[in-house]
Amino acid sequence: MKSIKDLLSKITVENIKIELMRTAYGNKDTFMGKLDPRVAIVWYLIFAIIPWLFWNNTILLGFLLYMVVLLSISRVSPLIIILLAFGLVTEAGYIIFVSVMFGGDLTAAMALLTFTLKLTIISLASIAVFASMDPEKFSDALMSFRLPGQVCFGISYGYRMLPILIEEYNNIFNSFRLRGKVPEDRGVIHWKRVVYYCKTAVFAFYPMMLNTAKRTRTTVEALEVKGFTYSLKHEEVRKLKLSYLRVQPRDIYFFIFTIFLIITVIYIGHLYPIEREIHPL
Amino acid sequence: MSHLRSQQLSQSQKLMVFILSMSLFGIANIITEITPEFVLGPVELSVSYFAFVPLTMVFLFSPLHAALGAPLGEIIFADLLMGDFGGLGELEGFIEFGMGMYVAGLLVKDPTNKKQLALGALIGVGIDQMLSTIVDVGKVWFGIEELEAVPGVAESILVLEGISFTTEMLISGVLFGLIPTLWLVPKLYGKIEPLMGFEPRNPATFRSSAEVINVKFIIPAVFLGFVAMIAEFMATLDVNFAVWEPEFIDQFGMQFLWVGVSAAAIVLLVAIIGIVKLKNSQNPQDKSKGA
Known part of the structure; x- marks a missing residue:
């Protein structure tokens, strides 16, 4: 009971207002923030779709690693990342817990791991792009996409x-x-x-x-x-x-690098696949 | 009844309704974001949105513009500006919520009639929740390879989705949807419209008969899609809950999967056709007025 009270007393409107202003009007001078917003959005779209096409854990892990490196360059607030990780882990935990109740076993956990990996990659990609993008620039990019x-x-x-x-x-x-x-x-x-x-x-x-x-x-x-x-x-x-x-040379380099990286990761994934053994029926 | 004509809004009035609904639902979402949640195992008791805000807007003003503004407000205020923008995932929420609110708004003919308000509020939130359940189940289905081969997961997804559907309908639909709407709409009716410079809504306002007819198709489409999805999902797995029958899946697994996928595709198609039709039926009037 006391913990609820403490929590309620910490959430003052003033604190939240400050936190909000910080996220909305904070420093956008990061690596991802400097990219041309149109390039950044196309980059995000690629990573929102690609994870759904693979069930090979090596490939997914490769993408995850790329996202983690990018995020560490982008100086995203650790709070956002901790919240995200916590949410994903608890959600998967509940599903595993209930499926064990229905007579499942740990293959469920493996299958869910792949699924959670996909969701994590997509969320990290969106954080990397949108947390550091100026809303004005974002709206102009959308306008240029008509x-x-x-x-x-x-x-x-x-x-x-x-x-x-x-x-x-x-x-x-x-x-x-x-x-x-x-x-x-x-x-x-x-x-x-x-x-x-x-x-x-x-x-x-x-x-x-x-x-x-x-x-x-x-x-x-x-x-x-x-x-x-x-x-x-x-x-x-x-x-x-x-x-x-304007699309700058740095945008083009970044884009070429990303495509090269995607191809490499897929290639390595095919050489050393970590895939879930399909449960024999 | 001759004074009841189908009132048309000018371009700037449409923009007004759109922006009003966007700002109000945006603020409402920031508030729900900071309210603490109570989590009891998989049951999450939290206010996921103040449904009464967009519901009031669609009941009092032009349903289309209010329904488009509200989910956009959520995306801009609560997600984009607060730093947790979900990208494509937001689009999914936009379509689900926008459609629910639009249907709710069209169902109400007379904002002083409490029965219509209640029905509209429940169906609006219900459509949003059903569509989001369909999408969630579909995602797991697609995201896990050979789901039938993993015992337990599918049943647990169904149970968790069922629990969340019930609590959402109860908290967001009734406690923060139906009850406040029934209080707010009669209070605001006739008071807020003069502030924005137009007449209060009357039975002939903002609804064309084509729109209303289409709504009668959308509601069963969503509901049937929901039932079909859940039924097919269960059929793919196992008719008897918690008893695993591999032979059954062996024989029928793939076919059932495809039936389910096609059911979902049909629903999506119906939804898209409905929206396109509505847009077309709206446009000619826009042009005659806007030019």
């Missing part, structure tokens, strides 16, 4: 509005708490308090919705005055906006 303008606008809008919205919700939530009263009788495992906070979190959305509606109207009208929807439909505007995106 995604709808609203989506790209949404990303830059969110990037700028996030602090304001969090601040506002926090204020409303606190004013509800000031006017309300925390139940004195806590109940078992504080459930009455949990219910109280959940209710407040829901109630706070009523003024929040009205305020955001007003703000949205202002934003959209300001945008329309500048001809936003009109500009979305015009090729010249797009070209002007994306003119700063």
Whole structure:
């Protein structure tokens, strides 16, 4: 019971706000962050698809090693990686546990290991690319892939509005708490308090919705005055906006290196395969 | 009834609905991200999303734009900006959630009618959860080679997915979906629309008959797909739970697998056709207004 209370007291809105700002507006000056965003996205797509095509553990381990090296260059916060690892391990653990209950054996564990490896490679690839990419650059890259303008606008809008919205919700939530009263009788495992906070979190959305509606109207009208929807439909505007995106030699080297590496890993994997023995039926 | 005409939104009003739904659901997701979870073995009691926020939006405003904005808000605010963007995995969530919310919005004719609101809320969250179960089961199916040969895994996946489906429906669907929506929608109805500069929704607003007819196809398609997937998944393995019959698989294993895969493919196809059709039925009106 005490541990829950401690945990709750550590999660203050202030702390979370700082953590958020750090992730959203932190230093993007890493190796992956300097790549051309379009190249980085194509690179990610390759590694989101490739692991599904192989069941050979050597190949998968090779890719995993590559990801780990890249991540260590990219200086990703260790917290994100620990959280990811913990999640993957516990999930696989539950599946193994329940399958043993249904009369399975450790072949289940081996099969799941391959599956977990695939998921890990994909998640690491996405962390390597997106944790260090500037959201503005990301939205421009999406625009150059001809995604709808609203989506790209949404990303830059969110990037700028996030602090304001969090601040506002926090204020409303606190004013509800000031006017309300925390139940004195806590109940078992504080459930009455949990219910109280959940209710407040829901109630706070009523003024929040009205305020955001007003703000949205202002934003959209300001945008329309500048001809936003009109500009979305015009090729010249797009070209002007994306003119700063250039593929540098370093992007090309990186890409060639990656393709070379993929081929090598697959080749080595075929020479020394570690594959699950298919259970004889 | 002559004043009830099918109201069309201008381009900027559509953008307004889209951005509003995006920001609100984005913030809601940041809040659910930081709420602690209670994990009891494989049972996870956590609020995975505040479904009432997008539900309120699709019930009060144009369902299409609100339903597109909400999952995008989740991706941008809670994932991209907080540093855990899942790449292609996000696309899957976007389609599942967007479709659920869109159907929910089209089911409601009159936002003051509580029965319609309740039905819409439950079906909306239900579609999202069913689609995500289909995708999860499919992933394991594809990701583990010769799944039938590994005893126990498939049953355990089914059990775990079943547990998560139930808790999700209970917590996200009812406690944070149905109940707050029934409270919020009547409170906001007629109050929030003037702030954004349009008329409150009436039975003829924002729904074309083509859209409503399509919804009647989408709901059974998703539901049948869900049932088909689970049934085929079980059939591939074993009819009797926990008793292993290798001969059965030997004889029918591959065929059953293909039946399952094709069932999933059909559902996907139906979904895509439905979406494309809806888009087409929407577009001509857009053009007549937008130009």
